[in-house]
Amino acid sequence: MAKNFYEILGVQKSASADDIKRAYRKLAGEHHPDRGGDSNRFKEINEAYQVLSDSTKRSQYDQYGQTFDQAQRQGGFGGGFNGAAGGNPFEGFGFEGGFGNAGGSFGFEDILSSMFGGDPESAERRNRGVDLEMPLTISFKEAAFGTETEITLEKKNRCERCEGSGAEPGSKLITCPKCHGQGQIKTTRRTILGTIASSAVCDRCEGSGKIPEIPCTECKGEGVKRGRKTIKISIPAGIDNGQRIRVKGEGEAGYRGSATGDLYISIRVTPDPQFRREGSDIYKDADISYSQAALGTTIETNTIDGTVKIKIPNGTQPGKVFKVADKGVPHLNRSGRGNMYVTVNIKVPEKLSKKQKELLKQLEEVE
Ligand SMILES: [Zn+2]
Ligand SMILES: [Zn+2]
Numbered sequence: 001m002a003k004n005f006y007e008i009l010g011v012q013k014s015a016s017a018d019d020i021k022r023a024y025r026k027l028a029g030e031h032h033p034d035r036g037g038d039s040n041r042f043k044e045i046n047e048a049y050q051v052l053s054d055s056t057k058r059s060q061y062d063q064y065g066q067t068f069d070q071a072q073r074q075g076g077f078g079g080g081f082n083g084a085a086g087g088n089p090f091e092g093f094g095f096e097g098g099f100g101n102a103g104g105s106f107g108f109e110d111i112l113s114s115m116f117g118g119d120p121e122s123a124e125r126r127n128r129g130v131d132l133e134m135p136l137t138i139s140f141k142e143a144a145f146g147t148e149t150e151i152t153l154e155k156k157n158r159c160e161r162c163e164g165s166g167a168e169p170g171s172k173l174i175t176c177p178k179c180h181g182q183g184q185i186k187t188t189r190r191t192i193l194g195t196i197a198s199s200a201v202c203d204r205c206e207g208s209g210k211i212p213e214i215p216c217t218e219c220k221g222e223g224v225k226r227g228r229k230t231i232k233i234s235i236p237a238g239i240d241n242g243q244r245i246r247v248k249g250e251g252e253a254g255y256r257g258s259a260t261g262d263l264y265i266s267i268r269v270t271p272d273p274q275f276r277r278e279g280s281d282i283y284k285d286a287d288i289s290y291s292q293a294a295l296g297t298t299i300e301t302n303t304i305d306g307t308v309k310i311k312i313p314n315g316t317q318p319g320k321v322f323k324v325a326d327k328g329v330p331h332l333n334r335s336g337r338g339n340m341y342v343t344v345n346i347k348v349p350e351k352l353s354k355k356q357k358e359l360l361k362q363l364e365e366v367e
Contacts, residue, residue: 005047005048005051005052005061006048006052008044008045008047008048009023009024009027009045009048009049009052010023010027011023011052013062017053017055020049020052020053021053024045024048024049024053027045028042028045028046028049031045122207123183123201123206123207123208123258124207124258124259126201126206126207126255127206127207127208127254127255127256127258127259128254128258128259128260128261129156129224129251129252129253129254129255129258129259129260129261130156130251130252130261131251131252131261131262131263131264132153132155132250132251132252132261132262132263132264133244133263133264133265133266134151134153134263134264134265134266135265135266135267135268136149136151136233136235136265136266136267136268137268137269137270138235138239138267138268138269138270139269139270139272140269140270140271140272140275140277140304141272141304142235143235143238143239143240143241143267143269143329144237144238144277144304144329144330145237145304145305145330146234146235146236146237146238146239146330147234147235148232148233148234148235149232149233149235150230150231150232150233151230151231151233151265152228152229152230152231153228153229153230153231153250153263154226154227154228155226155227155229155251155252156224156225156226156252156253157224157225157226157227157229157252157253158223158224158225158253158257158260159216159218159219159222159223159224159225159253160218160225161216161217161218161219162212162216162218162219162223163257164223164224164253164254164256164257165212165216165223165256165257166211166212166215166216166219166221166222166223166256166257167212167213167214167215167216167221168212168214168215168216168217169216171212171213171214172212172213173210173211173212173213174210174211174212174213175209175210176202176204176205176208176209176210176211177204177211178202178203178204178205179202179204179205179209181209181210182202182209183201183202183205183207183208183209184199184200184201184202184207185199185200185201185202185203186198186199187199187200206255206256208256208258212256221256222255222256223253223254223255223256223257224252224253224254224255231247231250231263233245233247233265235267236332236333237329237330237332238280238329238330238331238332238333239267239269239332240267240269240277240279240332241267241268241269242266242267242268243266243267243332244264244265244266244267245264245265245267246262246263246264247262247263247264247265248262249262250262250263251263274302275304277329279338280328280329280330280331280332280337280338281328281329281338281339281340281341282303282304282327282328282329282338282339282340282341283340283341283342283343284301284302284340284341284342284343285342285343285344285345286299286301286310286342286343286344286345287344287345287346287347288312288316288344288345288346288347289346289347289349290346290347290348292312293312293315293316293317293318293344293346294314294315295314296311296312296313296314296315296316297312298310298311298312299312301342303324303327303340304327304329304340305327308324308327308340310322310324310342312344316344318344318345318346319343319344319345320343320344321341321342321343321344322341322342322344323339323340323341323342324339324340324341324342325339326338326339327339327340328340
């Protein structure tokens, strides 16, 4: 849950604004994903800096172990106090029964969310379908030029019988009798701090304020049904190993017609025996003979689409790299392509014919 932002930036709690900025710059430089850093660590550093560099947010954080923004984002202060730097501001008040962090229906998150105007958890987020992630392996050339494929997933889909509403066809949705259509159950309690109001999502209607008059017989009123679904996926040209594609709305269906989650496809690219890829550039090797290197020649070599001729000048040394412009991988989401780089190897024959042997001997004598 909540991490100590001071520890993340490696500064003291008493650090000055300058100290914090300096620590941030140093760490952000070290952990930048463009320079091979870990993106989660980088995100964490940025998050810590967002809070500690803003004096208002910093003082909220010092006091409550969390900022109000964060509290609202997380839907209440739940968990924010556990192990956070600021400690629990209400510790030591000696509340009785049902009041601690120990759970029950009336925890600190309820009190704080009502004090700070946060919502314990929005019905929208609670009922949204889950995001799914699956790996997909494609070939080197499919990654380069893009492809279309189909995948089959077992997941919660929208119930077709009730079209996701949860109501039996022909029946309608009625106002939830438990929350009277509010979607929330409000509770008030008298405490030593005065009367405290809290609200929780109604468990009968899951916050929608409506329930089916007759629940759908296919999905028992949930609006979702588990099953297999085949989806067409279009892989863009230029995608690389380890990248993810987001397919909007193809995660799990939400409860009773709530928003659907997304599907993330993580791409694995099978290595190619001939080509190596770095970004949009492709690297490969080509063998030539000693005499071709010495005298110069033109060779034909494979690219990912067709062959090209490369002029090898006389006196070419082993390991020399020739650039073939625009024969790399197409750039992802923009026009143009990378280059191909061909490294020349000089191949020494393992077996010689009689004639070759004679000629090489003569050559040796001349040299
Ligand atoms: Zn249904
Ligand atoms: Zn309700």
